[in-house]
Amino acid sequence: MDKVKIALAILKKYHFWFLCGLIILVSLGAWVTATADLTQRFDARKQQLDGSFSSVERISSVSPHPNQKVIDAIDDETTQLKQDVFAAWQTLYQEQTEKNKLADELNDQFKREFKQGGEISRESLIHYQHFILARFETLFDDILNVYRPVDGASTPAAPAPDTTRRSAARPGQTPKADSTQEMTGIVKWDGRFDLRNSFDWPDRPTTEKVRTSQEDLWVYEALFRVIHDTNLDPTATEPIGHHNAAIQEIVSLQIGGDTFESSGNSFGEQNVPKARYVDQGGQPLPEGAPRAAEYNIMPILMLVSIDQTKIPKLLVECGNSSMPIEVRNVRIRPGQGQTLDLGGVASAGSRAKAGPSFGSNLPTGATYIPVEIQGLIYIYNPPDSDKLGTGAIAELPDATQPATDTTPQPGPAAGEPAPMGPGSAEAPITDPTQE
Numbered sequence: 001m002d003k004v005k006i007a008l009a010i011l012k013k014y015h016f017w018f019l020c021g022l023i024i025l026v027s028l029g030a031w032v033t034a035t036a037d038l039t040q041r042f043d044a045r046k047q048q049l050d051g052s053f054s055s056v057e058r059i060s061s062v063s064p065h066p067n068q069k070v071i072d073a074i075d076d077e078t079t080q081l082k083q084d085v086f087a088a089w090q091t092l093y094q095e096q097t098e099k100n101k102l103a104d105e106l107n108d109q110f111k112r113e114f115k116q117g118g119e120i121s122r123e124s125l126i127h128y129q130h131f132i133l134a135r136f137e138t139l140f141d142d143i144l145n146v147y148r149p150v151d152g153a154s155t156p157a158a159p160a161p162d163t164t165r166r167s168a169a170r171p172g173q174t175p176k177a178d179s180t181q182e183m184t185g186i187v188k189w190d191g192r193f194d195l196r197n198s199f200d201w202p203d204r205p206t207t208e209k210v211r212t213s214q215e216d217l218w219v220y221e222a223l224f225r226v227i228h229d230t231n232l233d234p235t236a237t238e239p240i241g242h243h244n245a246a247i248q249e250i251v252s253l254q255i256g257g258d259t260f261e262s263s264g265n266s267f268g269e270q271n272v273p274k275a276r277y278v279d280q281g282g283q284p285l286p287e288g289a290p291r292a293a294e295y296n297i298m299p300i301l302m303l304v305s306i307d308q309t310k311i312p313k314l315l316v317e318c319g320n321s322s323m324p325i326e327v328r329n330v331r332i333r334p335g336q337g338q339t340l341d342l343g344g345v346a347s348a349g350s351r352a353k354a355g356p357s358f359g360s361n362l363p364t365g366a367t368y369i370p371v372e373i374q375g376l377i378y379i380y381n382p383p384d385s386d387k388l389g390t391g392a393i394a395e396l397p398d399a400t401q402p403a404t405d406t407t408p409q410p411g412p413a414a415g416e417p418a419p420m421g422p423g424s425a426e427a428p429i430t431d432p433t434q435e
Contacts, residue, residue, distance in 0.1 A: 035291055039369040093380040099322035100218040105131055114214070117382075120207045128203055128210050129288060135217065136196045144250075146192060147185040147242045186231060186242050189250040195220075212276070215322065217379055219255050219298060222323040226302075229317045230310060246310035248368060252303040259301040259374075260284055278376065293391035295380045302373040303334065311371060323377050330371040349363050 011018060066074070102111050120128075140146045199213065231245045242248060258277045274282035277296045285291060306314060311330075318325040362426040 021138050032078060040116050047418045050208060065250070082388060086383065086385055089380065090383045092378075093383055096323065096380050100221070102214075105130070105135065114211070114433070120210055122204070125204050125207070125210060128214075129205055132199045132213060132217065133196065136192075136199060136220075139221060139224055140189075140192055140196075143221070143228050144189065144192075145181060145186045145228075149189040150182045150184045183242070186245045187227060187247060187250060188242065189253075191250065191252065215298075215379060219300065219323060219379075220253075222321045222377070223253060223255075223300065223302060226314070226317045226321050226325070227304070229320070230306075230314045236352050245307075246313065247304045248342075249305040250302075251305060251370060252301065254301045255377075257284075258297055259299045282376070291391055293381065293384070293387035293389075295378045297376045300373075300375050300377055300381055300426075302375075304371060304373075308332075308367050308371075314371070314373070318373065318375060323379070325375040325377055327373060327375045329372075329374040331368055331374070334372045364415060 002398075006173050067198060102114065106114075107124075107127060110120070110127055113120045204214070227247050227250065229241055230247055233246070236244070238244065260275060275286055276298070277285050277291060278299050279291075279297065281287055282299070304314075311332075315327055315330070318327050
């Protein structure tokens with residue numbers, strides 16, 4: 001108690017100095033607090049002003065400066081453009097469905113389940129499994145009119161053991177005719193057996209397999225009709241047969257992922273696992289990769305033996321097909337000349353016409369040469385306004401431009417017309433879609 005009294009006495013005696021020190025400490029604390037808050041408000045205000053100046057600078061770089069009326073007009077134009085694009089999507093899809101219908105041989109149950117877009121029943125899957133084999137046999141006969149013995153089927157079963165001196169036809173080959181064997185048909189195609197057998201499924205297919213197979217079937221039908229229509233000639237003075245057809249033989253016909261395995265193609269990397277479609281630049285899209293919502297792009301590769309004077313007509317029919325083909329490259333005598341990049345001569349959505357200048361420098365006469373067509377088919381999805389403009393659409397990079405085959409071209413044999421070097425100055429090529 002005495003110590004407290006002593007301390008109070010000292011505080012009372014020197015209270016002036018104690019109060020001065022306390023006042024200084026309180027003032028310092030208030031100053032620190034005030035300056036910290038002021039710094040924070042200063043930084044916030046400075047950031048706000050800098051942002052305003054940046055906005056003004058961005059506006060000053062735009063001429064003329066859009067006001068709210070201009071902004072509303074741009075929004076209206078954008079909305080109208082979306083509506084026009086969606087209407088075009090609907091039109092293209094409608095044309096595709098009208099030109100590529102499900103076959104009459106398919107029953108109503110399958111057609112209904114297929115169009116609904118969901119899972120397909122077991123009965124319908126089995127029905128389609130039996131249908132597709134017979135369908136290809138019909139296409140070979142009715143559209144292609146394949147070259148075969150008169151008494152032979154276009155798609156024969158495995159040959160019986162040879163009991164004579166004459167060798168039997170091997171699977172995948174057209175039976176060779178002897179001097180007494182009569183042949184019929186127009187287009188020779190040994191590879192049709194492999195194509196048909198690829199659709200001979202030992203087990204019941206899945207819904208996904210049936211849908212992709214039907215898509216393949218439509219694409220093959222379109223390619224068959226291109227060849228069929230190229231062979232049509234209303235001005236012919238004699239019936240069209242194998243000997244005088246524009247296209248005598250199909251050497252190779254590939255779609256989707258099979259095209260990536262061919263050498264010299266322009267569809268980017270090869271051996272991409274499970275790739276079926278390509279992007280806008282022709283690069284393979286692996287399974288599960290993002291694609292455009294409006295369509296899928298399937299590559300095609302067609303190598304045929306054709307009368308060189310009929311090449312323009314072949315390109316025209318590609319553009320006029322039930323599934324229009326955007327021709328990207330034409331390789332004449334593959335491996336012997338340069339690749340000709342047409343940049344979409346016979347493109348989807350336009351009716352192609354043969355111009356007078358295309359092929360004017362081709363040698364005259366019915367000389368058959370190998371010609372390879374590399375192109376794209378756009379397969380449109382059902383229109384959905386909510387999906388318009390979504391998905392991944394790759395830009396066409398320079399790296400995707402087709403490489404040029406610089407292999408020297410050998411000179412022609414004696415009596416043979418000089419081969420045309422695609423893309424050379426001596427053989428100018430013009431767009432047949434231009435009148």
